[in-house]
Amino acid sequence: xxxxxxxxxxxxxxxxxxxxxxxxxxxxxxxxxxxxxxxxxxxxxxxxxxxxxxxxxxxxxxxxxxxxxxxxxxxxxxxxxxxxxxxxxxxxxxxxxxxxxxxxxxxxxxxxxxxxxxxxxxxxxxxxxxxxxxxxxxxxxxxxxxxxxxxxxxxxxxxxxxxxxxxxxxxxxxxxxxxxxxxxxxxxxxxxxxxxxxxxxxxxxxxxxxxxxxxxxxxxxxxxxxxxxxxxxxxxxxxxxxxxxxx
Amino acid sequence: xxxxxxxxxxxxxxxxxxxxxxxxxxxxxxxxxxxxxxxxxxxxxxxxxxxxxxxxxxxxxxxxxxxxxxxxxxxxxxxxxxxxxxxxxxxxxxxxxxxxxxxxxxxxxxxxxxxxxxxxxxxxxxxxxxxxxxxxxxxxxxxxxxxxxxxxxxxxxxxxxxxxxxxxxxxxxxxxxxxxxxxxxxxxxxxxxxxxxxxxxxxxxxxxxxxxxxxxxxxxxxxxxxxxxxxxxxxxxxxxxxxxxxxxxxxxxxxxxxxxxxxxxxxxxxxxxxxxxxxxxxxxxxxxxxxxxxxxxxxxxxxxxxxxxxxxxxxxxxxxxxxxxxxxxxxxxxxxxxxxxxxxxxxxxxxxxxxxxxxxxxxxxxxxxxxxxxxxxxxxxxxxxxxxxxxxxxxxxxxxxxxxxxxxxxxxxxxxxxxxxxxxxxxxxxxxxxxxxxxxxxxxxxxxxx
Numbered sequence: 019x020x021x022x023x024x025x026x027x028x029x030x031x032x033x034x035x036x037x038x039x040x041x042x043x044x045x046x047x048x049x050x051x052x053x054x055x056x057x058x059x060x061x062x063x064x065x066x067x068x069x070x071x072x073x074x075x076x077x078x079x080x081x082x083x084x085x086x087x088x089x090x091x092x093x094x095x096x097x098x099x100x101x102x103x104x105x106x107x108x109x110x111x112x113x114x115x116x117x118x119x120x121x122x123x124x125x126x127x128x129x130x131x132x133x134x135x136x137x138x139x140x141x142x143x144x145x146x147x148x149x150x151x152x153x154x155x156x157x158x159x160x161x162x163x164x165x166x167x168x169x170x171x172x173x174x175x176x177x178x179x180x181x182x183x184x185x186x187x188x189x190x191x192x193x194x195x196x197x198x199x200x201x202x203x204x205x206x207x208x209x210x211x212x213x214x215x216x217x218x219x220x221x222x223x224x225x226x227x228x229x230x231x232x233x234x235x236x237x238x239x240x241x242x243x244x245x246x247x248x249x250x251x252x253x254x255x256x257x258x259x260x261x262x263x264x265x
Numbered sequence: 266x267x268x269x270x271x272x273x274x275x276x277x278x279x280x281x282x283x284x285x286x287x288x289x290x291x292x293x294x295x296x297x298x299x300x301x302x303x304x305x306x307x308x309x310x311x312x313x314x315x316x317x318x319x320x321x322x323x324x325x326x327x328x329x330x331x332x333x334x335x336x337x338x339x340x341x342x343x344x345x346x347x348x349x350x351x352x353x354x355x356x357x358x359x360x361x362x363x364x365x366x367x368x369x370x371x372x373x374x375x376x377x378x379x380x381x382x383x384x385x386x387x388x389x390x391x392x393x394x395x396x397x398x399x400x401x402x403x404x405x406x407x408x409x410x411x412x413x414x415x416x417x418x419x420x421x422x423x424x425x426x427x428x429x430x431x432x433x434x435x436x437x438x439x440x441x442x443x444x445x446x447x448x449x450x451x452x453x454x455x456x457x458x459x460x461x462x463x464x465x466x467x468x469x470x471x472x473x474x475x476x477x478x479x480x481x482x483x484x485x486x487x488x489x490x491x492x493x494x495x496x497x498x499x500x501x502x503x504x505x506x507x508x509x510x511x512x513x514x515x516x517x518x519x520x521x522x523x524x525x526x527x528x529x530x531x532x533x534x535x536x537x538x539x540x541x542x543x544x545x546x547x548x549x550x551x552x553x554x555x556x557x558x559x560x561x562x563x564x565x566x567x568x569x570x571x572x573x574x575x576x577x578x579x580x581x582x583x584x585x586x587x588x589x590x591x592x593x594x595x596x597x598x599x600x601x602x603x604x605x606x607x608x609x610x611x612x613x614x615x616x617x618x619x620x621x622x623x624x625x626x627x628x629x630x631x632x633x634x635x636x637x638x639x640x641x642x643x644x645x646x647x648x649x650x651x652x653x654x655x656x657x658x659x660x661x662x663x664x665x666x667x668x669x670x671x672x673x674x675x676x677x678x679x680x681x682x683x684x685x686x687x688x689x690x691x692x693x694x695x696x697x698x699x700x701x702x703x704x705x706x707x708x709x710x711x712x713x714x715x
Contacts, residue, residue, distance in 0.1 A: 059337055062337065062339050063338045063339070066339070066341045066350075066362060066363075067362050209269070212271075
């Protein structure tokens with residue numbers, strides 16, 4: 019049977035790269051997102067690339083009340099799922115979040131509340147099914163609160179704790195939970211930043227790592243691999259030194 | 266839809282011999298790309314995977330619109346082999362997705378592919394590229410059924426031999442000057458086996474090459490020869506003739522969509538010099554052993570894309586980069602003219618291991634500025650060593666012009682406006698189709714644009 023895969027935030031660059039790899043595996047895909055025209059572009063592409071079926075569902079992930087319905091629709095498209103990937107999020111300006119509670123609330127909601135609630139809805143179904151993989155893209159920014167982006171970092175850190183708890187709970191049911199922590203990835207979300215250099219990775223590279231981690235039912239993935247060590251250092255910096263840094 | 270343009274010095278031709286600053290935008294959708302084509306401001310030009318050697322894909326001090334974000338397939342009909350895709354899809358991706366062997370080993374294949382699969386569809390159209398099977402299938406543009414072109418006035422024009430035919434003919438081989446290609450429709454080629462049967466045969470002189478070329482064109486789909494550019498006298502033009510054809514009933518998996526290895530860094534000096542050239546050519550010439558022949562059946566990667574195995578091989582030429590010369594001369598005088606070119610190169614002691622000789626068939630190219638025409642084409646690299654290299658290139662250019670031949674803009678970084686006009690008599694008519702907001706280093710150099 020071809021795998022049933024739901025990608026929430028189906029037009030993000032990493033999501034697209036992951037979807038292409040599952041298309042190559044002749045998967046049946048559900049893409050959920052806000053922009054239907056953008057989803058249709060991916061649908062056509064994925065069908066040529068070998069996907070057996072691509073179902074599109076429109077949802078606004080910032081609308082928390084609509085999440086249960088979005089989860090139900092994704093779950094029932096093929097009568098259950100083998101994999102779900104939560105790939106949406108936003109990269110807010112820290113200064114704007116510090117100045118405006120409204121901006122901070124929006125960033126926290128889209129990067130934490132929304133994926134947590136959505137994953138909670140899906141987790142109940144995966145637990146009953148007693149099989150499958152739940153994966154979500156958090157970030158290396160969630161590993162330690164830093165002055166440069168702690169609102170985003172807090173939301174992603176919260177998501178890391180949520181996934182950790184979910185993993186604990188779903189372990190007896192045989193459901194794997196993968197916490198994906200990418201470093202700098204060249205995507206439209208980061209297009210305004212100066213890119214290039216050894217720390218920047220392509221979505222294709224990150225997607226390759228994600229599929230390998232899913233296939234091996236890993237718990238936490240740093241991608242590319244060296245971020246594990248960078249973050250190990252960042253987390254272990256003693257506070258007096260850390261406070262003098264501009265990280 | 267706004268896409269911000271950022272200043273960058275990262276965009277080079279494949280020959281890496283020209284450094285320039287560009288404002289670069291990276292649209293992620295065709296709509297955003299069309300908006301970039303129509304944005305106010307200075308001149309602009311599409312830039313794909315950067316495999317053109319000189320300045321046809323550069324627009325120094327102007328804007329570049331990167332097309333790699335336009336990498337979606339739109340539709341493929343496995344009954345007819347007709348593919349619709351966005352212009353930033355790489356040939357490597359077309360092969361990976363569509364050239365999968367069916368039960369009998371056959372399948373759909375690119376009708377034309379250049380010596381690298383890391384070019385975009387849009388770039389293949391804009392340079393009207395050719396491959397080792399030119400004598401069978403002609404140039405890439407012959408297989409393009411239609412394309413959508415974004416112009417600076419905001420219009421997106423569908424062009425084909427039937428619709429906007431003039432603009433279509435100008436855009437095939439039009440070096441990106443007629444607008445931004447957003448998507449295109451390509452007729453793929455049906456083959457009975459995706460694997461290839463390949464033969465290599467050593468020849469001792471230029472006459473040997475022409476004899477093998479004449480003999481092979483009937484029954485071999487793909488032909489080209491490597492030439493030892495150091496040989497002189499009786500041995501002038503000696504080399505190895507390679508010919509291949511699809512092996513019916515045998516499949517072959519597509520090669521990877523990225524190079525298997527990468528050159529980790531640019532060496533401080535060119536690794537291609539007199540010494541390494543002598544050593545390489547001596548070893549390469551003898552690789553077939555005493556029989557002077559080899560025969561193999563297998564995947565097509567080694568036949569069509571030997572250089573793609575190592576990513577960034579162009580950096581072997583060091584920080585100063587290199588020039589490529591590629592010209593075509595009409596068939597009647599080809600043996601004499603090629604001999605003259607090779608003598609000139611051997612005398613200079615420059616040159617490189619990469620020397621390709623190939624016959625073009627008589628299938629007409631559809632573009633006004635298409636390079637391929639009936640005759641013999643010679644291509645080779647020269648490490649950039651300043652005035653000596655430029656003098657040699659000017660001499661080769663003069664020989665080609667005198668023989669009523671022409672140079673390939675996609676490879677060139679030095680030809681004069683006079684050389685361009687003499688090789689491309691349709692240049693004047695082509696100028697009418699240039700989009701006023703589009704330009705390139707090449708276009709300014711040869712006088713197509715002010």
